Structure formats: structure tokens, C-alpha cells
Amino acid sequence: SFCQYHVNALYDCLNKVFYDWSIDAASKKREVNALISILKDRNYPQNSIFTADRGYESYNLMAHFIENDIKFVIRVKDIHTKVGLMTNVRTEEGAFDMRINRTLTSLQTKEIKADKEKYIFVPTTSNFDFLNETRDFYDLSFRAVRFKISEDVYETVVTNLSEEEFGTDDFKELYRYRWNEETAFNKLKYTIGLVYFHARKRQLIQQEINAAFLMYNVSEVIIRNIDLKKNKKLELEYDYKPNFSSAVTNIRLYLRKKINMKELILRIKKFLVAQRPERSFERNIKGQSCKPLNYRTS
Template sequence: MSNKNSKITYYSPKWISRRLDDVIDSTIESIGCFCVDPVSNFTRSRILTPKTLIKFILGLQARSLPGEISDYFTSSDIDIPSVSAVSQRRDLLYPEIFKSINRRFLSSIDNLSTLNGYYILAQDGSDINLPFLQDDTQISYGQDSIVCQYHLNTLYDCINHVFWGSRIDLPTKKSEVNALIDLINHRNYPENSIITADRGYESYNLIAHCIENNQKFIFRVKDIDTKNGILTSLSLPDEKFDITVTRTLTNVQTNEVKKNENNQFVFVPSTSVFDYLDSCNRFYDLSFRIVRFKIADDKYETLVTNLDENEFKLDDFKSLYYLRWNEETAFYYLKHAVGMLYFHCKKSSIYSRKYMHPFYFTTMQI
């Protein structure tokens, strides 16, 4: 594996601020696409212009909303608006405007770093604790428990230290695989990318979606001795290896499937989800590469991938997958340094609509 263009580029705060201003200006030219009523919202001249409001929201920190307003507008030449005015104006914005700003901002940078020509993206999730509201039923689940949380799924650039996308779900964590499938299908990140993910994303359905969308991937899976994973029933050596397998997924139980010579077939019950099987398509061939390497004297790591063996050898995967751990640090920075743990409203509908978005570009190296 060659190491082309892997040097991290650093940007000054002034450069980022100027570029962000330009992106916000271009985004609010189509403000009607991002507000509740495109005909009347943000059409009249007010103290809180769309740009002022957006920059204020992006700069929110750990203080109360009155304190944030006082601090932000005291240092500007704009009259200090009331808390009510800020609350009413922010209710007019849809969260998609922040995602649009993020995409435009990152797309405007033409010298982002890559590894061997690929962006190394990591998918993971993290729980966000919310203020407890006794009458709030939108974030509760289970018969005996109420969980005041959301689960944030993000796609993180491990080399350039930015977030390319996100999705917010309830805290059961059952939607992590679907969140990544959703991000892959919408493809709001660089085409030449490799997505990495931990064992919680081990899924035939996810692998199939990656292959169907020409998406490169590296997913960590349960090791060869597992009883309920992708490697179950495969005859694999207890040593390091690099092999390619083809498994045929099916939702029918023919005699051939039941006999299952050479462990070719994987039966998909009706309780499981596989999007490429239906009443017309009963069989689906899925080919992928399995690499296993030693990380300690008596411990191995096992990955599944669709990377070409001529481009990435077995020994390359240890360093490739190691890059994924940068996302763990990014979540800590996002929560504690950027301030995503702090909220400035009491309605959970507002959390999910506007203020749970990660402040993507603030994690860029400066």
C-alpha cells in the first residue's frame, strides 16, 4: 500500500472563518428551501438576519440562552434581541440548512488529505443525554423504562478530522446499521472513500448495500469461533489468512439449501432484513474478502472487505483499521470541547430538529 497525499493540512482560524462566511452567504441565497414557510419567513428586515441567526446557533456554548445572547450580541454592533425573539426565529429554520452548510463547506476545500487516494471514513454512534421532561413521550421506550437520550450516528473523516454526515435515532441502537445504509444511499461524502466500522455493524444487508453502491468498506466482524456471525459455519484456519468467499443468501428452504454442501447457503428467515431478496428474487450471491491478522500473541482481528488484494495486502489492514479509532477522540471533542452536551431549549422536538446536529467543521485541524 502506497501512502500518497497522506499529509494532514492545517488551516488557520481566520481562514476557516472566512470560508464559513462565504458558504453561509451562498446558502442563505436559497433560504426558502430551509425554512418552515418559504413565502413569508425571513422576508422582512429584522435584527436577527438568517446569517446572524445561523452564526449565533453555531457559536452556542455551555451558558444559558440569555447568557449566550448577551455575550454574543454585546460584542457586536447589533441591538441585543430578546430570548423570545431568538426562540421564535430559530423555530423557523429546518436542520437541513446546517447539513447543507457542512457539505458546501467541505466541498469548497480542494486539498483535503487522502490515503492512497482514498478518504478513510469511520461510522459509529454515541448517546446524547437530554434534560429530563416528565411529560415527554417521544424519547421513551420499553414498558418499564424511560430513556432521555438520542443516539447520534456519524460518518467521520479519520484523516481530515471532519464529519461528512449524521443521523439521529432513538437510543435503542438498533438502527445503527440502517443509519449507515441511509448515509451510503444518499452519498453526501466523497466518492473515493473507504468506510470502516466496528463489530456492531456486522450485517449481510449492509455488505450488500455497499457492493450494490460501489462503496469500499472494511468492517470488523466476530472471530472464527463465533456461533452467530458472518463467519459462522465457514471452515477457516486458526491463523492469519486472506481469502475471498461467496455465500448465497436465500429465503427458501429447498433440499439443496437444507443440505448446504460446502456451507454455500445462508438462510434468511422472515424475521431478518435483507433488502435484495423478495418473492421474485430468491437467491443472492454475495462475495467478499476476509482478512485475519494477529494483534497479540494469542489474539486475532478479523475483517471483511471488498478492497482489491492487488491494492491492499493483508499487512496493510492493521494500519488501515487503526485509523478508525480517531472517531472515538472526535466524539469526546465534539461533546466536551465543542459543547454538544449543552442545550438551550426544553422541547425534545427542537433537539431533534435543530440543535442535535454536530458542529462539523469546528473539529477541523486548525
């Protein structure tokens, strides 16, 4: 047995801060509903473009985006899937950019059953917030874009961004920004220290999670507002940025009033790392073992 929380977070991929987050039980079944709740809170800038991975593939979520006039790009299962938004969509192999129109309904007439390209049956066990006793049909229109990312690999996204605003190639760049959230969670867990907790009670563990998110935001804001003046090191081949791990260590000292602001800035400027955007590595996934609580004993 083990204890686990699942966190859904809203991350600004450009300014590198978390705007909102939701703490749930270990099950990932509430991912879509958690994001819908975050949308309703509106703790994010206007004109934002939401990007989400395949765990958020949902007609209900897309309808909430559209009803609230929010732009979105959601990665979905590819065209060969048997269950997903692209099921029963007639497409050709390769890249494409097409408009898809669907009518969602809870009815099961012969006409609806015969036209699976137009109608999507929504059973009573499914969660769709825009069908009720007075509304049997809901029309949904969205854009599906499939683009090549390597020799034989394609990705498919659905969006409500218009063709005039974004071309097919723009979605590679848009989706690439989402990787910043993956690196943010890595920093949150291993640099800030969200992998292990110091408390046992649920309320106190949730307090630690909230504190970790706030610490990450404070650290990123401080780091991004430090002016890195030109020196010999910065005039080399690469651009440089502060070492996040070292910066967090010194920001903790500053918050505890062990050092002043001047000393903090000097220490952050001292430890820099080169930015090499062209580098890529295979993702090394390791199994995580449970840790007993006695690891905190001295």
C-alpha cells in the same frame, strides 16, 4: 427512567470532519439502516473506504456497499463465534486472507439446509433488500482477513478491497484510522458540550445536536488551516498541534465577534500539545449517571 438519543455518524478519519449524521432513538437496532440511508445521500467523497465496527456486521449492508460500488472494511465477530458472518466458515487458527462466497435465499429446501457453507437462509423477519418475489437467490462474494494485533489477540474484518490493492498488513493501518472517530466523539461530547442539553423539547434537542456537529466541523477546519511556523518549541522531539479545547474556546469568542481573526490565530498558536502516537492507555469505562435538569439553574 431517562431520555436518550442515539447518533450514527459518518466521519472522515483523514480530514477529521463529519460528513453526515443521523439522530435516532436510544435503541441501537437501526445502526445498519441508518448507515444505508447515509450511503444513499452520498454526502461523501468518491473513492472513499468505509470502515465500521462490529455493530455494523450485516449481509444487507455489505450487499448495499457492493451494489453501489463502494469500498468497505467491517470488523466482524471472530471465527469462534456461534452467530455472525464467520459462522460455518472453515478456517485454521491464526492469521488468514481468504475469499468467501455465499448465496442468500429465503427458501428452505433439503439442498439448502444441507450446505450451510454455501447457503445463508434469510427469514422473513430479517431485513435483506435484495430478495423479493421475483428473486429467490442473491450471490455475495467478499474477502475475510484475520490479523494479529497482540500476543494472543486477533481481529477479523470483511472487505471488498482486492488483494492487488491491499495486502493483509494494510488492514491494520486502515482500521487504526478508525480510532480518530472515537477521539472525535470524545471531543464532541466533552469539549463541544454534547453531554448535556439546554432544551427539553425533542426538536430543540435535535437542533442542539446538529449545532454541536457543525461547531466541531468549523473548529477542525480552522485548526487544520492554521500554519504552525517553526519555533524553538516545535523543534523539540515531538510534533505539535493546537490544543483542541483551548482552540474551541477561542473560536466561540471569534464567532461571537469578541475577537478578530488575527487574535484568534495568535491564541490558537499559543497553546500547543505534543503528539505522541506511540502512547497507549487502557480504556477507562465509567458508568454514567442521570443528571437532573436543575443543573442549569443559576
